[in-house]
Amino acid sequence: MTRRFGWYFIFAVLAAVFGIVGVSACDGGGSDDDVDELPADDDVDDDDDGLPENPTWENFAENFFQTYCVRCHQDPPINDAEFPLETYEDVLPQLTDIKLQAVVSDEMPADDEGPLPSDAEREKLGEWIDAGAPEN
Numbered sequence: 534m535t536r537r538f539g540w541y542f543i544f545a546v547l548a549a550v551f552g553i554v555g556v557s558a559c560d561g562g563g564s565d566d567d568v569d570e571l572p573a574d575d576d577v578d579d580d581d582d583g584l585p586e587n588p589t590w591e592n593f594a595e596n597f598f599q600t601y602c603v604r605c606h607q608d609p610p611i612n613d614a615e616f617p618l619e620t621y622e623d624v625l626p627q628l629t630d631i632k633l634q635a636v637v638s639d640e641m642p643a644d645d646e647g648p649l650p651s652d653a654e655r656e657k658l659g660e661w662i663d664a665g666a667p668e669n
Contacts, residue, residue, distance in 0.1 A: 587664070594621075597658055598618050598619070600648065605643070606619070631662065632662045
């Protein structure tokens with residue numbers, strides 16, 4: 534038996550044992566009210582970065598803009614920002630500029646104005662825009 538095969542075997546056995554124990558442990562009574570609702574499969578991201586797999590305005594973009602953009606792109610805009618980005622309606626006409634400045638070139642947000650989005654957040658913003666910027 535090769536060393537690699539041995540680790541896979543051990544992992545498979547442990548997964549089977551804990552999977553069976555986990556299922557039987559969850560089977561013990563209680564009402565459905567005791568269990569928190571799990572996110573829909575399309576909201577779970579396999580990358581473990583906490584970002585939704587299928588981003589929408591409601592589950593991702595609104596928070597992104599509130600966290601990283603509205604400090605300058607408010608109504609009225611400040612710090613030389615040219616337009617507000619507070620609402621979905623504000624953002625839609627600016628999608629091309631947003632993608633170029635916040636995703637492709639990462640010029641925005643200005644790094645001296647507060648927290649910056651992670652590379653994963655920038656990538657997810659690009660995915661949201663490429664998907665047609667769905668609202669929900």
